[in-house]
Amino acid sequence: MDENIEISFGGRLHKFPIINGTEGEKAIDISSLRKKTGLITIDTGFKNTGSTKSSITFLNGEKGILRHRGYSIDDLTNKSTFLEVAYLLIYGELPNLSKLKTFKDNITLHTLVHEDVKGILDGFPSKAHPMGVLSSLVSSLTAFYPKSLDPNRSVEEINGTIIRIIAKLPTLAAWAFKNRMRQPLVYPNNNLDYCSNFLNMMFSLPTHDYKINKIVSNALEKLLILHIDHEQNCSASTVRIVGSSHASLYASISAGIAALWGPLHGGANQAVIEMLEEIKKDNCNVKKYIDKAKDKSDQFRLMGFGHRVYKNFDPRARIIKDAAEEVLNSLGINDPVLDIAKKIEKIALTDQYFIERGLYPNVDFYSGIIYRAIGIPTDMFTVMFALGRLPGWVAQWKEMRENNEPIGRPRQLYTGNISRKYVPINERKN
Ligand code: SDX
Numbered sequence: 532m533d534e535n536i537e538i539s540f541g542g543r544l545h546k547f548p549i550i551n552g553t554e555g556e557k558a559i560d561i562s563s564l565r566k567k568t569g570l571i572t573i574d575t576g577f578k579n580t581g582s583t584k585s586s587i588t589f590l591n592g593e594k595g596i597l598r599h600r601g602y603s604i605d606d607l608t609n610k611s612t613f614l615e616v617a618y619l620l621i622y623g624e625l626p627n628l629s630k631l632k633t634f635k636d637n638i639t640l641h642t643l644v645h646e647d648v649k650g651i652l653d654g655f656p657s658k659a660h661p662m663g664v665l666s667s668l669v670s671s672l673t674a675f676y677p678k679s680l681d682p683n684r685s686v687e688e689i690n691g692t693i694i695r696i697i698a699k700l701p702t703l704a705a706w707a708f709k710n711r712m713r714q715p716l717v718y719p720n721n722n723l724d725y726c727s728n729f730l731n732m733m734f735s736l737p738t739h740d741y742k743i744n745k746i747v748s749n750a751l752e753k754l755l756i757l758h759i760d761h762e763q764n765c766s767a768s769t770v771r772i773v774g775s776s777h778a779s780l781y782a783s784i785s786a787g788i789a790a791l792w793g794p795l796h797g798g799a800n801q802a803v804i805e806m807l808e809e810i811k812k813d814n815c816n817v818k819k820y821i822d823k824a825k826d827k828s829d830q831f832r833l834m835g836f837g838h839r840v841y842k843n844f845d846p847r848a849r850i851i852k853d854a855a856e857e858v859l860n861s862l863g864i865n866d867p868v869l870d871i872a873k874k875i876e877k878i879a880l881t882d883q884y885f886i887e888r889g890l891y892p893n894v895d896f897y898s899g900i901i902y903r904a905i906g907i908p909t910d911m912f913t914v915m916f917a918l919g920r921l922p923g924w925v926a927q928w929k930e931m932r933e934n935n936e937p938i939g940r941p942r943q944l945y946t947g948n949i950s951r952k953y954v955p956i957n958e959r960k961n
Contacts (some may be wrong), residue, residue, distance in 0.1 A: 592840035610716035617922035641698035642719035705732035761921025772939035799895035835896030840887030
């Protein structure tokens with residue numbers, strides 16, 4: 532039976548259909564609202580507004596559920612590789628052995644970037660933040676692959692564009708780091724798996740090759756899967772709206788990287804470690820910082836805490852917290868900031884301020900501790916988030932294009948000056 536909602540306005544009753552998602556969620560379809568009533572809706576930050584229908588990722592913020600194409604994040608993290616989950620998100624099904632091999636082989640064949648990228652890289656000062664370098668280098672791919680500019684090309688050509696960005700982002704990310712360190716660039720090694728290849732490009736030097744440590748590459752694999760997609764978050768929505776103008780995949784991903792950079796979004800993983808280091812320097816005075824986070828007159832926020840959707844534990848944070856313990860123990864590292872993080876979690880989760888607002892550790896709260904343990908420098912943390920989120924952005928862009936969605940162009944409520952007479956400059960008083 533079709534469900535409707537009725538709005539009484541202007542002396543009339545207006546009906547709008549209720550539509551249902553496959554997980555029992557319901558939405559009011561207001562696509563005819565302005566035509567029927569002249570009204571628009573306002574929802575700053577889109578806290579109650581859906582921008583699209585999607586079959587990629589399902590979140591239940593109250594129950595702390597995260598599933599990709601129906602598979603739980605726990606199963607995918609414990610049983611699949613990153614490229615396997617990337618395939619699932621982009622093409623909709625888990626691949627069989629031969630499809631996964633073809634996918635991996637195609638990616639391996641495209642890990643090299645054009646030599647002219649080095650010229651672009653040289654233009655960045657060593658203190659350039661790697662996220663800014665990465666966003667620029669991804670956008671520069673349109674220069675080397677001009678056919679990628681047209682998102683309406685054949686399925687095969689779009690797939691080639693997708694394979695190239697999945698293959699080349701680790702190379703571009705590692706080269707952004709080498710630029711920062713003013714160290715010689717390391718080329719991809721096609722004998723290594725995706726994560727080991729990235730670590731090798733990051734940490735090998737002319738004096739010695741990086742020694743692949745399975746604990747480290749497995750931890751990285753797990754982290755990349757945990758970051759792979761998260762429905763209509765800020766950066767995924769950015770990728771979709773940029774792509775909705777028929778901008779290329781590379782231009783849309785470049786915009787997504789810029790959106791992820793913000794400290795309220797993916798930039799939080801860098802901000803968490805900087806916060807934990809500040810607390811460590813301040814005699815580990817955790818209570819002082821919890822009180823600052825609760826003080827409305829203080830700008831300070833507990834970085835890594837809170838989430839727009841999860842009002843319970845972020846399921847990814849739970850997995851990453853366990854992984855952080857495991858990796859530090861396996862590597863024999865005793866990092867005091869892990870203890871500070873656990874102390875913050877313990878105190879905050881019994882404090883009414885956090886409980887009332889449903890503020891729990893999110894994906895960024897513990898991830899930096901693992902990145903640090905495996906040798907990733909702090910200002911590369913959000914680059915790691917981008918590496919993980921790439922297949923999700925690609926899947927969201929591809930779904931938006933395949934659904935032939937219209938260009939995204941929200942309305943507004945104008946609150947400025949009403950019409951007024953023009954005043955020549957010599958008559959203006961103020
Ligand atoms: C990511 O969307 C996604 O899915 C994102 C992500 C993904 O995978 O793509 O999960 C990745 O971005 C995780 C979030 C990383 N950001 C941080 O850790 C930064 C710190 N957290 C916040 O700034 C905040 O919690 C947000 C941005 C994450 C969510 O903000 P909302 O949903 O807009 O909530 P809000 O700012 O309106 O806060 C509601 C209340 C407010 O208090 P009151 O006005 O009701 O009194 O909670 C308070 C806020 O002041 N609050 C916090 C807080 N977060 C919210 N108070 C102290 N410390 C915090 N961290």
